Amino acid sequence: MTAFVVRRLAFACVTLFAVLTLVFVLVRIVPGDPAQLILGDQASREAIESLRHRLGLDLPIGEQYAVFLSGALRGDWGVSMVTGQPVIREVLRVLPWTIELTVVSLILGILLGVPAGVYAAIHRNRLVDYAVRISSLLGLSFPPFVAAIVLLLAFAIALPWFPVISAQSGSFAAWYRSITLPAVSLGLISAAYITRVTRSAMLEVLSEDYVRTARAKGVPWNAVIWRHALRNALIPIITVVGLYLGILIGNSVLTEIVFSRPGLGKLLIGALNQRDYPMLQGMMVIYTLVVVLVNLLTDLTYGFVDPRVKLK
Amino acid sequence: MRKLGIAIISAALLAAAPAFAQKTTLVVGMGSADAGKLDPHIASTTPDKGLLSWMFNGLVRIRPGKISPEFIEPDLAESWTSNPAGTEWTFKIRRGVQCHYGYGEYTAEDAVYSIKRASNKATSSYSNDFSAVDKVEAIDKYTLKITLKNPVAGFLGYVANVNGGNQVCKKAVEEMGDNFSKKPIGTGPFMFAEYQPQQFVKLVANKQYFRGAPQIQEIIYRYVPADSSRDLAFQAGELDMIYGKQDQTWMDRTAKLPGVKVLAMEPGEESVLSLNITVKPLDDIRVRQAIAYAIDRKAIVAFKGAGSSREAVSVVPSGYLGTDEKAPLYPYDPVKAKALLAEAGYPNGVTIKAIHTTLTGMQTLIEAVQAQLKKVGINLDIELVEHATFHAQIRKDLSPIVHYQAARFPVADVYLTQFFDSASIVGTPTAVTNFSHCNVADAEIRAARVETDPVKQKALWNTAQEKIIKAVCGVPIYEQLQLWAWTDKLDLGYELQGSLNLSPPITEKTHFVK
Numbered sequence: 001m002t003a004f005v006v007r008r009l010a011f012a013c014v015t016l017f018a019v020l021t022l023v024f025v026l027v028r029i030v031p032g033d034p035a036q037l038i039l040g041d042q043a044s045r046e047a048i049e050s051l052r053h054r055l056g057l058d059l060p061i062g063e064q065y066a067v068f069l070s071g072a073l074r075g076d077w078g079v080s081m082v083t084g085q086p087v088i089r090e091v092l093r094v095l096p097w098t099i100e101l102t103v104v105s106l107i108l109g110i111l112l113g114v115p116a117g118v119y120a121a122i123h124r125n126r127l128v129d130y131a132v133r134i135s136s137l138l139g140l141s142f143p144p145f146v147a148a149i150v151l152l153l154a155f156a157i158a159l160p161w162f163p164v165i166s167a168q169s170g171s172f173a174a175w176y177r178s179i180t181l182p183a184v185s186l187g188l189i190s191a192a193y194i195t196r197v198t199r200s201a202m203l204e205v206l207s208e209d210y211v212r213t214a215r216a217k218g219v220p221w222n223a224v225i226w227r228h229a230l231r232n233a234l235i236p237i238i239t240v241v242g243l244y245l246g247i248l249i250g251n252s253v254l255t256e257i258v259f260s261r262p263g264l265g266k267l268l269i270g271a272l273n274q275r276d277y278p279m280l281q282g283m284m285v286i287y288t289l290v291v292v293l294v295n296l297l298t299d300l301t302y303g304f305v306d307p308r309v310k311l312k
Numbered sequence: 313m314r315k316l317g318i319a320i321i322s323a324a325l326l327a328a329a330p331a332f333a334q335k336t337t338l339v340v341g342m343g344s345a346d347a348g349k350l351d352p353h354i355a356s357t358t359p360d361k362g363l364l365s366w367m368f369n370g371l372v373r374i375r376p377g378k379i380s381p382e383f384i385e386p387d388l389a390e391s392w393t394s395n396p397a398g399t400e401w402t403f404k405i406r407r408g409v410q411c412h413y414g415y416g417e418y419t420a421e422d423a424v425y426s427i428k429r430a431s432n433k434a435t436s437s438y439s440n441d442f443s444a445v446d447k448v449e450a451i452d453k454y455t456l457k458i459t460l461k462n463p464v465a466g467f468l469g470y471v472a473n474v475n476g477g478n479q480v481c482k483k484a485v486e487e488m489g490d491n492f493s494k495k496p497i498g499t500g501p502f503m504f505a506e507y508q509p510q511q512f513v514k515l516v517a518n519k520q521y522f523r524g525a526p527q528i529q530e531i532i533y534r535y536v537p538a539d540s541s542r543d544l545a546f547q548a549g550e551l552d553m554i555y556g557k558q559d560q561t562w563m564d565r566t567a568k569l570p571g572v573k574v575l576a577m578e579p580g581e582e583s584v585l586s587l588n589i590t591v592k593p594l595d596d597i598r599v600r601q602a603i604a605y606a607i608d609r610k611a612i613v614a615f616k617g618a619g620s621s622r623e624a625v626s627v628v629p630s631g632y633l634g635t636d637e638k639a640p641l642y643p644y645d646p647v648k649a650k651a652l653l654a655e656a657g658y659p660n661g662v663t664i665k666a667i668h669t670t671l672t673g674m675q676t677l678i679e680a681v682q683a684q685l686k687k688v689g690i691n692l693d694i695e696l697v698e699h700a701t702f703h704a705q706i707r708k709d710l711s712p713i714v715h716y717q718a719a720r721f722p723v724a725d726v727y728l729t730q731f732f733d734s735a736s737i738v739g740t741p742t743a744v745t746n747f748s749h750c751n752v753a754d755a756e757i758r759a760a761r762v763e764t765d766p767v768k769q770k771a772l773w774n775t776a777q778e779k780i781i782k783a784v785c786g787v788p789i790y791e792q793l794q795l796w797a798w799t800d801k802l803d804l805g806y807e808l809q810g811s812l813n814l815s816p817p818i819t820e821k822t823h824f825v826k
Contacts, residue, residue, distance in 0.1 A: 044433060
């Protein structure tokens, strides 16, 4: 398994390099002058040109790439053009917020989605099943920022249980009050996806011979479902959860904006608007690493869950 | 069991207890995602300028609540004199002003350093404002002398507590270097205390402030980019003061809330349609005149909301020193517009391209303009691009029609120079924001800039505006005021009409009432 992990990480470096080069070139092709954006519209041409020079933007793109690469290999990913702070440090400052939101949302999604999907599969085509399918469809169709605003109106304004600005820290109570609404808003949507996948995976598994055999043997129904059937249905569920984890890290930006939480998504949008090249490059590196790691984790989990899968 | 019960109830109460704003902490909600450059000689956005204005002073200041240079009063300089020619200005610096965090007393040496820094063509966003400065010297510890190459209209305004006039402390800047924009050091009523990225900047009261210790002890400047979240947080009492959605409907809705003050604050940012007079079909003055006749300013203000906007009066925003409030604008006359188009060779109309930003407020305006132009047969082909792209492309002459919305220091010279002097034409080495390639009033603009007789100066400015309007370098449309709301438990300590820093000043007198 170690060989497996090492080989995957080696592939990851190649992916990283390709993504980085692509991003490096793309952001410099897109129109927009970072120096002019930083200094504003009253600045003289001289000030703008001087800043461009100091930021190294007047060099040919090949040279800029060489400068960047040599720095990156030494561990220096550059400083943000806007704040002047090291890029990696800026990203790591907000990363915990995004990871926290993503993980809690996904856990909520799993806690809600898996049982709902199992329940719907067991009681197929009955009222429960229809109810679950319709609500999961609603969850899929609801844009995250609409869910966010509705939750705020309901649980922060009408019932003043939670703050509108969901970014407090300091005590457990503060953390709990800050994470609940954003996690519920994203969690409900991920629950929708997970429900559907669980339901269809369970339906497939429940029609297998070994399930019938287990029942015929007299194994209690509960054990059949939760110990035998679900275990076999886990592979597609884990795939979706893994994919969704990667997606959520990037796509929680709308939720971050509505709940005024720090996050990678907001950092990315800000960097894009200001054409902060080093920040964009640094963030792409982090994102690529995260996606690679999540994929790796997913594959390792397969190996853990399904003894037939040999990771080599 | 009882202990458990109490624990559960307390936990529930803790969880349910709403956050009360303390009476000495002011929480402000701003509509941006994060702080930008917190350096007063670079900051150019509304969020950054407002925050910095609470930390810095100028040599002089415009009375809090006003925007006109008529209301200039002493700030770090307690008095000043100038020679009759207006080229030598001597300021007496107030004694005993302390820079934040123990960086020593602010003296004439700091003033020299600050002005030189703001004039630095290579690093300051506002170096253009100081282009006439010849020498800056500290005559003695508390006397500053500025020598100009020529008299400058409204010179005092350039050393006021706005933009390049903000005074920094030499010791702090030299010691901190690049970190200065992470922890700005000034002399103002509030000091920088903490910054949490994407969350807030915290300021604390400067107890040594030369006008007296502020009554507000703490300001938390929160970054809440979503308009609806900001409104909800304001309603819930989490924010005491918010930058509103710049929209009449927001104003109406928020004014209905109990215990709330809403204000459409000066300055008005003027929307002007710049027409590139060097490209077809706009090089034909009849086409430009047709555009001018097709715009119905009254309808635009009705559309945008009369409580938060007003019609433009000239190619310079209203209320500035030198604005011709009765400038000869083209009236709304769609019949004449069509006739002019036909005369110019476009009886069946004409299509003109405009690259425009996706910024919501500006976009709704250009769409209204498009509809008005359509009525006379002009098809405005709008290409929407993202804001930073817009700024880059209009400076490359890629858009024949440029809609720009801006306010500047309230002296006509600034607006005229940046937008209508041929030296400022985009693409040239001295480019600023002259998108129309206008060159019809250069003589008047430049003469007015150095004219010492206010009567002659006003006449020159009037002539300049008349010429620019007549040549239709640009079509003035309307002015958008700055919308803010705050709880009526907050007494600002002065009457607020406007602020050049685009945010309500928070002074040592600002406090909460019971």
